[in-house]
Amino acid sequence: MSTTTAIEKSEEKVYPPSSEAVAHALIDAAKYDEMYAASINDPQAFWNEHGKRIDWIKPYTIVQNTSFEPGNVDIRWFEDGTLNVSANCIDRHLPTRGNQTAIIFEPDDPKEPAQSISYNDLHRRVCRMANILEDLGVRKGDRVVIYLPMIPEAAYAMLACARVGAIHSIVFAGFSPDALAARVNGSDAKVVITADEAPRGGRKTPLKSNADAALLHCKDTVKCLVVKRTGGQTTWVDGRDFDYNEMALEADDYSKPAEMSAEDPLFILYTSGSTGQPKGVVHSSGGYLVFASMTHEYVFDYHDGDVFWCTADVGWVTGHSYIVYGPLANGATTVMFEGVPTYPDASRFWQVCDKHKVNQFYTAPTALRALMGQGNEFVEKCDLSSLRILGTVGEPINPEAWNWYHDVVGKGRCPIVDTWWQTETGGHLLTPLPGAHATKPGSAMKPFFGVNPVVLDPHSGEEIDSYPCEGVLCLKDSWPSQMRTVWGDHERFEKTYFSDYKGYYFAGDGCKRDDDGDYWITGRVDDVINVSGHRMGTAEVESALVAHAAVAEAAVVGYPHDIKGQGIYCYVTLMNDREPSDALVKELRQWVRTEIGPIASPDVIQWAPGLPKTRSGKIMRRILRKIAENDFGSLGDTSTLADPSVVDDLIANRAG
Numbered sequence: 001m002s003t004t005t006a007i008e009k010s011e012e013k014v015y016p017p018s019s020e021a022v023a024h025a026l027i028d029a030a031k032y033d034e035m036y037a038a039s040i041n042d043p044q045a046f047w048n049e050h051g052k053r054i055d056w057i058k059p060y061t062i063v064q065n066t067s068f069e070p071g072n073v074d075i076r077w078f079e080d081g082t083l084n085v086s087a088n089c090i091d092r093h094l095p096t097r098g099n100q101t102a103i104i105f106e107p108d109d110p111k112e113p114a115q116s117i118s119y120n121d122l123h124r125r126v127c128r129m130a131n132i133l134e135d136l137g138v139r140k141g142d143r144v145v146i147y148l149p150m151i152p153e154a155a156y157a158m159l160a161c162a163r164v165g166a167i168h169s170i171v172f173a174g175f176s177p178d179a180l181a182a183r184v185n186g187s188d189a190k191v192v193i194t195a196d197e198a199p200r201g202g203r204k205t206p207l208k209s210n211a212d213a214a215l216l217h218c219k220d221t222v223k224c225l226v227v228k229r230t231g232g233q234t235t236w237v238d239g240r241d242f243d244y245n246e247m248a249l250e251a252d253d254y255s256k257p258a259e260m261s262a263e264d265p266l267f268i269l270y271t272s273g274s275t276g277q278p279k280g281v282v283h284s285s286g287g288y289l290v291f292a293s294m295t296h297e298y299v300f301d302y303h304d305g306d307v308f309w310c311t312a313d314v315g316w317v318t319g320h321s322y323i324v325y326g327p328l329a330n331g332a333t334t335v336m337f338e339g340v341p342t343y344p345d346a347s348r349f350w351q352v353c354d355k356h357k358v359n360q361f362y363t364a365p366t367a368l369r370a371l372m373g374q375g376n377e378f379v380e381k382c383d384l385s386s387l388r389i390l391g392t393v394g395e396p397i398n399p400e401a402w403n404w405y406h407d408v409v410g411k412g413r414c415p416i417v418d419t420w421w422q423t424e425t426g427g428h429l430l431t432p433l434p435g436a437h438a439t440k441p442g443s444a445m446k447p448f449f450g451v452n453p454v455v456l457d458p459h460s461g462e463e464i465d466s467y468p469c470e471g472v473l474c475l476k477d478s479w480p481s482q483m484r485t486v487w488g489d490h491e492r493f494e495k496t497y498f499s500d501y502k503g504y505y506f507a508g509d510g511c512k513r514d515d516d517g518d519y520w521i522t523g524r525v526d527d528v529i530n531v532s533g534h535r536m537g538t539a540e541v542e543s544a545l546v547a548h549a550a551v552a553e554a555a556v557v558g559y560p561h562d563i564k565g566q567g568i569y570c571y572v573t574l575m576n577d578r579e580p581s582d583a584l585v586k587e588l589r590q591w592v593r594t595e596i597g598p599i600a601s602p603d604v605i606q607w608a609p610g611l612p613k614t615r616s617g618k619i620m621r622r623i624l625r626k627i628a629e630n631d632f633g634s635l636g637d638t639s640t641l642a643d644p645s646v647v648d649d650l651i652a653n654r655a656g
């Protein structure tokens with residue numbers, strides 16, 4: 001599936017916003033134009049006004065103070081204001097909506113009853129968890145790692161950290177003990193919050209034993225707070241492990257929200273880059289919350305009383321911004337789903353939409369592609385008349401999946417918001433607004449308020465002003481929820497995002513801008529691959545492979561995959577004394593799953609007696625990508641290779 005053909009094929013298709021969407025909309029076309037112009041012409045005045053959408057303990061007087069200047073990158077928003085994020089997500093709603101449902105929890109097993117947690121309940125639970133954390137010695141600025149299933153306690157834990165001013169770092173429950181240990185140590189966390197087991201798709205991941213294995217590699221002082229989810233057997237280390245459910249019975253129902261500076265970090269979230277190990281993306285308290293809540297309201301056209309469902313996991317940024325912080329700051333009802341789209345069968349998503357009368361549904365293209373292949377009857381047997389807005393995120397959506405979403409799920413009634421953004425951006429940067437913009441299958445369309453995208457020529461670094469055009473996507477100015485730094489390594493922050501194109505934030509994505517000025521993301525231009533909407537650094541998989549005793553060298557690239565978007569293709573050179581075998585393929589696959597997690601599992605392993613290298617020893621990944629893509633006609637210039645014959649061997653023995 002090449003993005004180019006997708007664009008050419010679908011460019012004729014334009015869906016203007018329906019009259020229903022326009023009539024309902026918080027923002028119509030005229031309002032968007034007016035607000036967008038204001039946000040770009042005078043960002044200080046614009047954000048001075050919109051920063052007030054959240055409650056401040058001490059109001060800010062300084063709005064934007066940001067610099068993208070090389071060597072001096074510094075991002076601050078609302079810097080002299082103070083606030084508490086948990087008070088914004090809970091306490092301020094209590095007088096008006098204490099009994100309204102804040103969180104609907106839908107368990108993995110549909111036979112287990114769903115739970116409705118009101119804002120009053122949420123307040124009590126979060127206060128108790130905050131008091132427990134304080135009992136365990138957690139103070140303002142300390143780090144807490146959260147390694148939990150998609151259960152309400154994950155939201156309580158996040159908000160409890162925010163309440164006491166601790167910085168949370170969530171580790172996706174699918175990550176391995178090694179990955180967990182690296183993140184606990186990387187942020188020098190005081191406490192790890194986990195659960196006995198994580199039920200998912202009818203299976204159980206042993207989270208507590210994973211945490212036990214991880215904690216062997218962490219400081220002795222790290223404490224482990226354990227939530228009971230399944231009641232499954234766990235081992236217990238006295239003095240280190242603490243029983244959350246028992247402590248919650250005793251804990252006080254009130255905890256005073258700490259007064260935090262706008263720029264105090266709210267969370268760290270590790271994400272993959274093109275080089276090295278994952279880096280800790282740091283987000284602020286004030287600017288992040290302003291932007292997460294504003295995008296949640298306008299992009300999903302969220303009205304009071306709506307039921308909003310984002311199917312992501314809280315282990316990813318999408319879950320942070322659009323399950324927890326954005327919706328709860330807006331006093332919304334947000335669905336937390338523990339399961340998977342295909343369990344017990346392929347109608348689960350639609351059954352949950354039907355059951356909870358979901359109004360806005362937000363998911364990833366990879367899930368749509370998987371469900372699309374199962375047949376329409378799984379959708380059609382459910383009543384989806386409550387749906388008003390559909391959203392996608394995480395990877396480019398192919399027009400086939402877009403059209404299926406639009407026609408079969410949305411019955412042609414629901415605008416699709418294709419939201420482009422990143423862990424680093426904290427919230428949506430490019431997206432149509434449902435009542436303001438037309439949509440086109442595969443296009444992320446327009447910049448959100450305050451977002452100033454430019455297309456640069458990748459070679460000259462010059463801005464391209466013509467339409468249509470193609471190049472790399474950069475941002476010319478800051479927005480409130482921009483990441484502030486890489487945890488413990490500001491230099492890496494500058495180098496990764498601000499050094500390739502001076503004076504700009506470089507996203508790592510390629511894009512096109514069409515005649516109408518609408519944006520189309522064409523995918524990563526670096527060594528990051530996107531597997532089922534999950535970001536994976538090829539360098540991480542390579543370093544996991546070479547850590548195996550049989551492997552001398554490895555090179556990993558992405559290749560097009562029908563369901564996952566991209567698959568993981570590994571070229572492996574074995575040690576001299578090792579022979580290739582099917583058993584070894586299996587072993588290496590399992591090895592990577594153990595080192596990183598199942599999401600990094602190699603799709604294809606090809607034995608490579610040699611890798612194509614330049615005379616200076618640099619691996620020519622461009623060639624490896626082409627071979628993996630089965631595109632031998634355009635290998636380009638191979639004359640600079642130290643040994644051109646290795647390419648013939650790789651082509652002759654292409655796997656998969």
Ligand code: WTA
Pocket residue numbers: 271316317318392393394395396397418419420421422423424444507508509521523524530533534535
């Ligand atoms: C990709 C997820 C095309 C992109 C929120 C980006 C997308 C990376 C889209 C970030 C989209 C995200 N269309 N590509 N609508 N949304 N991407 O950090 O390559 O997990 O750089 O954040 O996903 O992935 P991340």
